[in-house]
Amino acid sequence: MNMMSESAVEKALDQKMSDASHKMIGKDVSVYYGEKRALFDVNLNVRENTVTALIGPSGCGKSTFLRCLNRMNDTIENCRVTGKITLDADDIYDQAIDVVELRARVGMVFQKPNPFPKTIYENISYGPRIHGLSKNKADMDQIVEASLQRAGLWGEVKDRLHESGTGLSGGQQQRLCIARAIAVSPEVILMDEPCSALDPIATAKVEELIHELRANYTIVIVTHSMQQAARVSQRTAMFHLGQLVEENDTDKMFTNPDDQRTQDYIMGRFG
Amino acid sequence: MTDVVSPVAGIPKAKSVRRDIGIKRRYAAERRFRAYGIAALSFGIIFLMLLLWSVVSKGYTAFQQTMITMPVEFSQQIIDPQNERATNPQKLMTANYPVVARNALAKLLNVSVDDRVAARAVSQMLSDGVRVQLRDLVVANPAIIGTTQTVRLLASGDIDSAYKGQIDLNVSQENRKINDQQLAWMTQLSDSGALAKHFNSGIFVNGASSRPEAAGVGVALIGSFYMMLIVLVLALPIGVAASIYLEEFAPKNKFTDLIEVNINNLAAVPSIVYGLLGLAVFVNFMGLPRSASFVGGLVLTLMTLPTIIIATRAALKAVPPSIRAAALGLGASKMQTIFHHVLPLAMPGILTGTIIGLAHALGETAPLLLIGMVAFVANYPTTPLDPSTALPVQIYMWANEAERAFVERTSGAIIILLLFLILMNVGAILLRRRFERRW
Numbered sequence: 001m002n003m004m005s006e007s008a009v010e011k012a013l014d015q016k017m018s019d020a021s022h023k024m025i026g027k028d029v030s031v032y033y034g035e036k037r038a039l040f041d042v043n044l045n046v047r048e049n050t051v052t053a054l055i056g057p058s059g060c061g062k063s064t065f066l067r068c069l070n071r072m073n074d075t076i077e078n079c080r081v082t083g084k085i086t087l088d089a090d091d092i093y094d095q096a097i098d099v100v101e102l103r104a105r106v107g108m109v110f111q112k113p114n115p116f117p118k119t120i121y122e123n124i125s126y127g128p129r130i131h132g133l134s135k136n137k138a139d140m141d142q143i144v145e146a147s148l149q150r151a152g153l154w155g156e157v158k159d160r161l162h163e164s165g166t167g168l169s170g171g172q173q174q175r176l177c178i179a180r181a182i183a184v185s186p187e188v189i190l191m192d193e194p195c196s197a198l199d200p201i202a203t204a205k206v207e208e209l210i211h212e213l214r215a216n217y218t219i220v221i222v223t224h225s226m227q228q229a230a231r232v233s234q235r236t237a238m239f240h241l242g243q244l245v246e247e248n249d250t251d252k253m254f255t256n257p258d259d260q261r262t263q264d265y266i267m268g269r270f271g
Numbered sequence: 272m273t274d275v276v277s278p279v280a281g282i283p284k285a286k287s288v289r290r291d292i293g294i295k296r297r298y299a300a301e302r303r304f305r306a307y308g309i310a311a312l313s314f315g316i317i318f319l320m321l322l323l324w325s326v327v328s329k330g331y332t333a334f335q336q337t338m339i340t341m342p343v344e345f346s347q348q349i350i351d352p353q354n355e356r357a358t359n360p361q362k363l364m365t366a367n368y369p370v371v372a373r374n375a376l377a378k379l380l381n382v383s384v385d386d387r388v389a390a391r392a393v394s395q396m397l398s399d400g401v402r403v404q405l406r407d408l409v410v411a412n413p414a415i416i417g418t419t420q421t422v423r424l425l426a427s428g429d430i431d432s433a434y435k436g437q438i439d440l441n442v443s444q445e446n447r448k449i450n451d452q453q454l455a456w457m458t459q460l461s462d463s464g465a466l467a468k469h470f471n472s473g474i475f476v477n478g479a480s481s482r483p484e485a486a487g488v489g490v491a492l493i494g495s496f497y498m499m500l501i502v503l504v505l506a507l508p509i510g511v512a513a514s515i516y517l518e519e520f521a522p523k524n525k526f527t528d529l530i531e532v533n534i535n536n537l538a539a540v541p542s543i544v545y546g547l548l549g550l551a552v553f554v555n556f557m558g559l560p561r562s563a564s565f566v567g568g569l570v571l572t573l574m575t576l577p578t579i580i581i582a583t584r585a586a587l588k589a590v591p592p593s594i595r596a597a598a599l600g601l602g603a604s605k606m607q608t609i610f611h612h613v614l615p616l617a618m619p620g621i622l623t624g625t626i627i628g629l630a631h632a633l634g635e636t637a638p639l640l641l642i643g644m645v646a647f648v649a650n651y652p653t654t655p656l657d658p659s660t661a662l663p664v665q666i667y668m669w670a671n672e673a674e675r676a677f678v679e680r681t682s683g684a685i686i687i688l689l690l691f692l693i694l695m696n697v698g699a700i701l702l703r704r705r706f707e708r709r710w
Contacts, residue, residue, distance in 0.1 A: 075599060077523065100602045108600035114593035116612060126611070127601040177597070184601060 023048040023188060023218040024069060024106075029083035031064050031073065038064045041083065042244045044237055046188070051210060051219045053229035053250065056239035057265065062222050065239070066190050069220060070106035071099050087188070104131050107181035111193040113173035115165035115180070120157050123165040123176055124148065127184035143183055150216075151179030152209050171202020175209060182213075189213065191221040195228065207232050226266055230254050238262045326685050333683025336471035336484060337431040339397070339460060343375040344419045345409065356413060363413065368405040372397050372424055379465065380456050392453055398425035400485035425473075426466065428483040428676040430457055434466070437675050448675075474683055478649040479660070479668075483676030486669070488684050490648045494564040494659030495633060495691075501568025501655065502575050502632050507625055509572075510579030511614075517580075518587045519609055538577035545574045546638030554642055561643035562658035570642060571632040578631065582624020586617035619706040626699035630692050636663040662688045 024046040031039040039061045046052050046069075054062035064073070071092060073079045085092050092102050104127075115123050124144045127133075134140040144161070148154040153175045157168070165176055174194055181189055191210070195203040210219060210232045223229050229236050230250060237247040238259070246259040257263050347354070350366040373394040377384050384390045401424045408422065409415060429448045432438050434457060444450045449457075460466035477487025521527045549570035553559045559566050590613045598608040614621075639645065645664050652659040660668070662684065669681040 070600070072596070072600065075595075100604055103600060103602035108596075110593060110596055110600070112593055114591075114597040116594065116597065117616065126598075126603075130601070130603055130607055130611075180597075180601065 021048055022046065023088070024220075025084075025086045026065070026068070027084045027086075029065065029068060029081065029085060031061070031068060032080040032082075033076070034078040038242055039068075040242045042239075044244055044247055046218060046220055047235060048218050049214060049216075050235055051214050051221060051233040052235045052237060053233035054220065054222045054237050054239060055224075055226065055229050055265070056245075058224075060239040061242040062237075062239045063192055066192055066220060066222050069188070069190055070103050070108055072103075072108065074099060104184050105186055106188040106190060107184060107186035109174070109177050109181055109189065109191045109194050112197050113170055113177055115168070115173050115176050117164065117166050119162045120148075120165045120168075120176060121161040123180050124183045127180060131184055133184065147179040147183040150182050150213070151175045152205065152212075153179055169202070171198050171205055174198060174202065174206055178206070178209060178213075182217075186217065188218045188220065191219065193222050193224060196224060203228075226254070238265065240265070326682050326689070330679055330682025330684075330686045332435050332437075333474055333679040333686075334471050335435075335468040336473060337426040337434045337466065338423045338469050339376065339426050339466050340421065340423045341375055341379050341465050342419050343371060343405070343422045343424075344378075345405075345416045346371060346374070347417045349374075350409065350416055356416075363410050364406065366406070366409070368402045368409075369394060369397070369399070371405060372401040380459065389452075392450065393456070396427055396430050396453055396456065398427045398484045399482050400425045400480070403485075423469070425484050428674055430466075431484055432675045433457060434461070434468070435679075437679070474680065475687075478651065479647045479665075480649065481647075483672070483674050483680055486677070486680060488662060488665050488687060490651060491660045491662045491665035491684075492687075493652055494567070494644070494648075495661045497564035497652070497655040497659070498568040498571055498661060499629055499633060501565065502571045502629060503625070505568070505572040506575045506579055506628065510576050510625075511583050511621060513576075514580045514583035514587060515609060515614070518584050519605065519613075534577050534580055538581060541637075542574055542635050543637040543641065545570050546641030548573065549638060550641050560656055560658070562646045562648070562660075563656045564644070564652065564659045564661070565655040566642050567639050567644050567661060568655065570638045571635060574635065574638065575628040575632050578628035579621075579625050582627070583617065583621045586620025586624070587613060589620065590616045615706075619703040622702045622706065623699050626695050626702070630695045633691060633695070634663055634688065636661075636667055639664050640667075662691070 022045040026042055026044045026046075029039055029042045029044075030037065042061075042065055044065070054066060056062050067073045068081055068085060069092075073081060081093060087102070087105060090097055092106075116126065118126075121144055124147050125134075125140050128140060128143050134143055145154060145158075148157060153172060156172060157176075165173065168176060174197075178189075178194075194210075195206050198206065207228065210221065213219060214234075221229075221232065223232075233250045235247065236250045236253040238245040238253070238257075238261070240261055246253070246257060246262045248258065253262065254266060257266065349370050350368070351362055356362045373390065374384055376397060377390060377393045380393060382389045382393055384393075404424055405422070408420075426434070429438070430453070433449050433454065438447065438449060440447075440454070457466060473485065474487045475492070476489040477485055478490040480486040517527065517531065549566060553566045553569055554561055559569075594612050594616065595608055598612045599605075603611065639661050644660055645668060646658055646660060648658050648660050666681055666684045666688065669677050669684060672681075
C-alpha cells in the first residue's frame, strides 16, 4: 500500500470495481407491510468493493431495501418480501440459508450509534464469540485490535478497552459499531444513515473510514445527505415512492442524471 | 426543502395590543395545585407517623421480658425421690419442676409453702414456662440435682404486664388478675434486684404458646422463610420465562391479547380466592398436607406470578430496540439476543418487581387462613411439609387473644414483620442501583 500513491490505489480500486462482479443482486424485490406496499419491483445490483449509496426523500423505501439485504425485515411483524435477492450465488430468502449465517456475512451499522452497554472489548468480541471465530484469548485480542485498527479507533481507545462503550463520544460510538460489524469479517456492510446523529467532524471521520473500508468490503449506505453520497460512493441509486428511479455511477448521477426526478431531487426541488 | 416560507410573514408586530390571558389566575391555579399536593402529602405522612407511633409505642415493650433471678435448689426429694433416673429416662422429663421453682421463690419471699393459699399465689407469679426452662437445665446436666444454682426464670404474664405498668391498679383486687399481696412481693423482689426486665430473645425463637410470656414468632419466621424460598424458586423462573415468551416470541393475536388481559386481571384478584383455589387443588385434590408451608408457598406463588410477569414485561419493553437490532444485526439468534443483551438490561426491573411481589406475599394472610396455616404450632417445622404458621397469621392469632401481654406481642410481631419488609425493600433498591446501566 505504501508503495502506491493515493491516486494509484484509487485507480486500482476503480478498475477492480468496473470489472467487479455483482456481489448482491436484487431482482423484482417488493416489500409489503401488511396491506401496504413499500417497495415496487426493485431491480438493483450491488457491486463488489464499491460503496453504493441509496438516496431519496423520506419514506421512499431506501431503508426498507437496505434491510432486505440482511433480512432485518424479518424482525418486523407483517412484513413480507417477494422477489429474489442473491448474495454471490445464494438466494438469501431461500429456506436453506440460515439468517444467522447471512447476517454474519452481511453486517449492519445503524442510524443511531448503539453500542452494547458493556465494555469496548466486549462490544467487539461479542460477534466473533457467538460465531466461534476465535480459538483462544490471544486470538480474540488479535481480532479486537484488528477491528479497532480498521475502524480507526484503536489509537483512541487502546488504553480503555475495559471501560464502557457507552462512555465514548457519539462519533467514537459509531466507529465502535463499525468495528463491531467488521469483527465478524462480513463481506458486505450495510449502513443506515450512519452519520445522521453525528456532528460534522465525527461525520468526516466516519466518511473517511467508509472510504478506506471499500478496499476490503462491499458497502451499501443509505443517506439523506446528497453531499455525503457524492463524497463517499461510487454508485448511487435513487428511490422515490417505493420505486427505484435510477441507478448510475455517482459522478454521472450528480452531474448529468438520466431521469428528470433525480435531477429535481438533487437540485433540491422536492424531498 | 421545497418552498421556503418567508420568516417575516405571520409574526405579529412587536407593539401589538396584549390580550388579557389571565396571568394572575394562572399563577394562582399553580399555587393552589401545589398547596393541594403538599396537603395530600402531609396527610399521608401524618397517618404513616400515627401508624408507626401506635405500633411502636404498643409493641416495643414486647422486646423486654420480666424475669426473676434467684437461687434454685434442685432438690433430689422433688425431682427424683426414688433415685431411678439412671434406669428411667422419662423421670427427668416428667418431674415436678414447677414445685422446685415455687419453693425457691417462696424461700426468697419468706413464705411458708405449707400455707396453701400463699403458696398458690407465689406459684402464680412464675410462668408455666419454668417447667421447660428447669427441665432443659436438668436434662442437659443431671449432675446439678441436689445442688443450688442461680437461675433466671420467666415471671408470669400478669406479673410482666403489672411490672411494665400495663395493669390498671385502680381496679379492686378481686377484679384484677394480680392481687395486692403479689404486687407487694413484686415490688420487694424488684427492690432487691431479683426481678428485672431483660431482653426478650424468646419472642424470636419460641413457638406458639397459650402463655404470652413463652410465646414467640420462631415457628412463624421459619414458615414464612420456607414460603418465601418456595415463592422465589417457583415464581421467578416461571414468571420471567412466561414474560419472555409473551413479550418476545408469542405472536400478537387475539389469543395472546386475551392472555395479557387475564394476567393483568389476575393481579387484582382478591388473595382469598387464591386461598380457596389452593385449598381445592393442592389440599383436597392433590392431597398435600394442611398447614404446610409448602402449600402456602404454592398458593403465594400463584398470587405473586402476575406481579412478576407484569413487572418483567415492563422491564423487557423498556430495553431500547436499538440493542436488539444491534445484536440481531451481528448475527445473534433471537435467544442469544434476549439472554445476552435484553435480559441483563431488564434485570433491575425484574428484581424490583420480584422483591415487591415477595414483600406482598410475605404480608399476605387471607389465603393462608384457608389452607389451614392458622394453627397452634409449638414445634419447629423441619421441612416445608410440616405444619407451621406465618408471620402475618401469627399476628392475626395473637390479636385474637385476651391476655394483656398478647397485646404488646401483637404489636411486637408487627414491628418484626415491618422490619423484614423494610429490609426487602432496601434490598430491592440496592439491587437496582447495583445493576442499573445506562445506554
